[in-house]
Amino acid sequence: MQIMNELLKIKNLSKYFGGVKAINNFNLTIEDGKTHGLIGPNGAGKTTIFNVITGVYKPTNGSIIFCDKEISGMKTFAIAREGIGRTFQNIKLFSYLTVLENVIIAGNQDITYNMFESFIRTIKFRKEEKALYEKSMKLLEFVGLQDMSQKRASSLPYGHQRKLEIARALALNPKLLLLDEPAAGMNQEESKELVSFIYRIKEEFGLTILIIEHHMDVITDLCDECTVLNFGETIAEGSPAQIKKDPLVIEAYLGEEYGC
Numbered sequence: 080m081q082i083m084n085e086l087l088k089i090k091n092l093s094k095y096f097g098g099v100k101a102i103n104n105f106n107l108t109i110e111d112g113k114t115h116g117l118i119g120p121n122g123a124g125k126t127t128i129f130n131v132i133t134g135v136y137k138p139t140n141g142s143i144i145f146c147d148k149e150i151s152g153m154k155t156f157a158i159a160r161e162g163i164g165r166t167f168q169n170i171k172l173f174s175y176l177t178v179l180e181n182v183i184i185a186g187n188q189d190i191t192y193n194m195f196e197s198f199i200r201t202i203k204f205r206k207e208e209k210a211l212y213e214k215s216m217k218l219l220e221f222v223g224l225q226d227m228s229q230k231r232a233s234s235l236p237y238g239h240q241r242k243l244e245i246a247r248a249l250a251l252n253p254k255l256l257l258l259d260e261p262a263a264g265m266n267q268e269e270s271k272e273l274v275s276f277i278y279r280i281k282e283e284f285g286l287t288i289l290i291i292e293h294h295m296d297v298i299t300d301l302c303d304e305c306t307v308l309n310f311g312e313t314i315a316e317g318s319p320a321q322i323k324k325d326p327l328v329i330e331a332y333l334g335e336e337y338g339c
């Protein structure tokens with residue numbers, strides 16, 4: 080029997096905002112190399128799960144083990160350094176900086192020189208700056224934005240801003256990538272293109288992916304497994320084909336047209 084590595088293990092996770100139980104006793108295991116979908120109606124708690132995993136919120140209860148290490152309660156930058164990158168439902172970029180500067184800032188964790196070394200421009204400083212520039216340009220090339228490297232981030236069309244956000248997440252050298260509704264606002268053709276793009280990223284960077292998405296076609300095409308949430312609790316888990324047949328999921332989320 081093949082033994083898979085558990086990259087992420089969430090145990091009995093809860094996050095309450097006053098009386099609102101945004102997540103209640105949530106459990107999830109993702110094996111290395113898999114793509115896992117997180118779906119459910121608006122307000123089900125999906126983004127809160129991303130925010131707790133990435134340290135934006137401290138959990139009320141529970142544990143998050145990433146690469147055999149407890150990360151719940153750690154600061155956001157420390158969690159990113161452990162190897163978790165993310166994109167946001169509402170794109171978050173430094174809109175007044177250039178496309179290249181946005182990626183360079185995200186990749187800053189590779190830098191080891193100190194302020195004095197940068198002030199006198201030591202060989203170490205110049206070497207690391209060059210490496211960071213080259214890495215950032217390579218990432219931009221990978222996502223197809225190399226010709227726009229000097230443009231302001233805010234001037235890019237929406238689809239390109241999404242790709243820039245992914246390049247920024249990749250600059251962190253993640254093992255796990257969290258994608259929050261990457262196909263939001265896309266038509267069917269654009270979402271198909273996004274699916275191929277995500278497959279390409281996965282292969283090139285050897286990533287494991289947790290994705291929140293309302294487009295069921297994207298979930299079906301990409302995910303090995305999915306978890307369906309409603310009111311902060313898991314109502315179903317399984318392959319996309321299994322959950323599409325689940326009466327609870329049809330009732331709470333998908334509606335009758337998905338029922339098989």
Ligand SMILES: Nc1ncnc2c1ncn2[C@@H]1O[C@H](COP(=O)(O)OP(=O)(O)OP(=O)(O)O)[C@@H](O)[C@H]1O
Nearest residue numbers: 096099101119120121122123124125126127128168
């Ligand atoms: N900072 C906060 N303060 C208070 N309540 C919050 C906060 N963040 C989220 N919530 C509440 O937690 C619940 C889950 O919200 P969350 O944004 O995680 O849902 P979601 O499944 O991501 O929804 P959507 O699909 O609309 O993005 C909602 O009731 C929301 O109002």
